[in-house]
Amino acid sequence: MSCVVNPVVPHQPVRDYAYYRAALAGQTLPAAFVDLDSFSANLEALKIRAAGLPVRLVTKSVRSMSMIRSIFTAAPFMQGLLCYSPAEAAWLASEGFDDIVVAYPSVEPAHLHAVAAQLREGRSITLMVDCIEQVSIIDTLAKAEGVVFPLSIDLDMSSSFPGIYFGVHRSPVRNVTTALALANEISCRSGVRLDGLMGYEGQIAGLMDAVPGEAVRSAIIRYLKRRSIREVTARRENVVKALTGAGHCLRFVNGGGTGSFESTRIDTSVTELAAGSGLYVPTLFDHYAAFKAAPAAGFALPVTRTPKRNVITCAGGGYIASGPAGKSRLPQPWLPAGCTLIDEEAAGEVQTPVCHPDSVAFGIGDPMLFRHAKAGELCERFNELLLIKDGHIVDRVTTYRGDGKSFL
Template sequence: MYERYERVFAHVPRPFAFLDMDHLDANIAYVQRYLRDKKIRIATKSVRSLGVLKYIANHFPSFTGWMTFSVSETVFLLKNGFDDCLLGYPTVETEEILQLLPYMRVGKKVIFMVDSLETWERLQQIGKQHEIVFSICLDINVSTNFPFLYFGTKRSPLTEKVALSDLLKKGLTLKNTRVVGVMGYEAQIAGVGDRPHEKWKRGIMPTLKKASTKEVSKWRKAAVEMTEQIAGKLEFVNGGGSGSLLWTAEQEEVTEITVGSAFYFPALFDQHHSLPLKPAAGFGLRVTRQPEQRIIVCHGGGYTASGALSTDKFPQVYLPKGLHYLTNEGPGEVQTPLKATDQIPAIGDTVYFRHAKAGELCERFQLLHTCRGDQLEGQFRTYRGEGECFL
């Protein structure tokens, strides 16, 4: 693989980001195979490229829309011909919401995430003032609160029936809004691997995830049933993520699954034993120094992922094999030293890395250089390459 990339990308200036189209196609085929009867909603935050988003969507007959991550990003997508955008997170930015109204008035579908009366009332206020009805998706919290551990993410306050019922009864009095969907994202299953970076977690994590799936399914079904009893028939129930695809596809209450990271397959997802995917995206750095016999230095590389601080948020040294970070330095802001335990790359050679998360790579580069087979195929612009930066 290393020799192949060196041939294909020989004339691309370093540093650069790449997208292996053969691997992307294989990952798309995997997702297609296990979606079952569910529709797919593509998570834009995990891709962050107009061209790649369109490429992926065109491969899915069951494609239903996008899960976006900010209002300004949603405006950008609508401006570029996209439609059916589910805002994945609540928003209270009035001026940004107003930018969506012209698109909604001509029939573009935008759905707002709500988990509190305050957010719901803000949409009602804007809707009443501008004579428009907002579509709403209720975000329920499907984390599992074990007696000894809170297992999941701190997101929505809708953790039980009383809170959901209270919100629905108050929210449904707001006539410039309508409830069209429910989302229950099982982050503790989709985003947590079975083989964690920390060895001490490996024995307990599969047990926690198995126990949590039972609670997720029970609560999400109950939440959907309650919502439909109070608010009427829903258009969709959203669940899942790349790491829980196989399990979520079996859940009868879910009608659509959000998938994003599976397409690039970043390094953190190596911790999921159930995902036989292929690394599709990464970046290459030039070796510019050799201060010691087995130490090389690459130019660039400090593209650390978000989340709780740990070494698994570092970019993974991908190719060639046998290169490791120095414990007291790690990936640097403008240069990255590496220790070689095998073959030592020479000055002028390239070291290839995989980002720990998916779309965050695109915030660092303007272009994704694409290859297919042994050929350099072309380029996709990232959001940054389009001159955009959202979060």
Template sequence: MRRAGGKPVRVASKSVRCRWALGQALECPGFSGVMAYSVREAIWLAENGVPDVLLGYPSIDRGALADLGANAALCEAITLMVDDADQLTLIRSAAGPAPLRVCLDVDASLRIGPLHLGVRRSPIRTPADARALAETALAQGFRVVGVMFYEAQIAGLQDTSAAIRLMKKASAAELARRRSVVVEAVEKAAGALQIVNSGGTGSLEISSADPCVTEVTAGSGLYMSGIFDRYDAFESRPALYFALPVVRKPTPKIATLFGGGYIASGPPGRSRLPKLATPGLKLIGTEAAGEVQTPVVGAAGLRIGDRVWLRHAKAGELLERFDTVHVVDRDRIVESVPSYRGEGRTFG
């Protein structure tokens, strides 16, 4: 909350994927609302007591959109994300005439000449782009209640070099200038906005410093997965681990673990591998983390049946592999709760 500078923090469910953990976060002062990643998930969360769910991504799930449009309470609790007039047309055809809430996703990448730094998300970038889409949405009976800017090139990159730090500073300055005029343009068409969302775990203090931002988003910070170990702005305090048993000892100094090949999404590389939390152990470069088994070196002290602790490179993706999350206080399990998977839910 200190890093959010007093702005409400919306919890990104894709980085949590456990209703118990989402609920614990929302009970803490300063947290407000969930950012979901699918309409079906948003409906499930709203039906289970979450009163404010913002979709972080567009959806063309016609069945889920129809269910949303048929339920007035859900229409008040859920805000859809859009960045294209064709999405609006599809949503309206699926959901019917319901007064749906929409938020505009605005491209927050940094562009320097032909260079594009950031993710390829929205085609909406300029004030004119955003106002035109807002007017199209209003003409089709949608309620335009917000805009979102996700600066992945700031939030998602570790501070591993002076060049990255310089890029982040330049990007933050450019986005702050553009964000304010985009918001102004949309408000001229739609009136005062309820939501101006920005940021991620890696950029909370930067996004929250902008006066026009009404809220920031974080999710990975609750678990503090491996990719957040090298940021200048904060110290990583990991909270989510998984354990793998030793099933083989091919040599006295190598132990083979069962499972482990839980590779994070994104550009392939070592940063996407699980991180060994048990001191002294290393993955073998020629095998890394395997589908069924993962050999580690430095294992002279390990025996068959021992457990080795690891962390996932990203946050919520790990819970697609496990049914249960054990809540631990020191050396004691105080509660065991289901992940989304444990509740029989998977949303992509």
């Protein structure tokens, strides 16, 4: 089984600096925006890559209720939400969304009470667990609330090779034995029931493997991915077979992410995929062997100073992404092309200096366009997203932050 296939390259709009500069004329900066034409092309690409499997929308990569609604309106193959917090799930359920799975374990009482209230309203919200202690706490609260919490088991999908741990430190449920033990524990309690299984192969879905200038490292990563895919696919298949064989009913088996559709969909035990980053397409999703996508989200900073030749200074910009500290987590100058950060200062809290080529000229107040390293984290910095279509701002929608929501 290989993770390298012919890349999916749908028709992608061609954008340049002049296009966005004209669209953003007169707007207050800094500002975040989504290019709806590129966004639609990316949505179509996910449909093609999913090859008929439904795709659960990863909300942490979108973080705008209006954008979530528009996705479901435009794409029937997107079915259900994969949230990152029970509080977020309860809020979205209260706004009319349904079929929600929370991807990460939590036992915060206030958040669980909010979920219980939505369950009583008939909403479907499934919580994630990976140990007996979590199950026990949720079961006790469920009985006090008079509800039954649907649960999903989080199956670890990391690989351990000699001298290399290839994956993320996520769940202690790593095999048939531990999965069955947890499923049996759930079945013995009256306040919870087993609803599904999630096996997210983060080292496949979230790790670029065709980075320009890093041929050796990319080749090694592709090799490790191929080995890991064979191993973890068999693991997930065996666990699903064991659970169903023991009489446990699984409504869904969730797998994959934007970067792993091609390998995850081959696993016949998987009933649905998951994706979110493939819509905005941040810089950490630029270089995959299996697919190409169009940048659809960015932010514009105003040029406020010209301290020296070929250097401008922009207001704000220190929107650093989570994960291992390093250049890959910095926002990157996007348009005009050829602009770069300065290593000694990078992206600053109140100002960001940028080097530009002789061919580019800026005036005070002009926009400098950047892309974030991760998708939804951009929305934690802005109250709204400007929606651009056919070269014009056609709408502006609130982010979670603009709605006064912060969940983690």
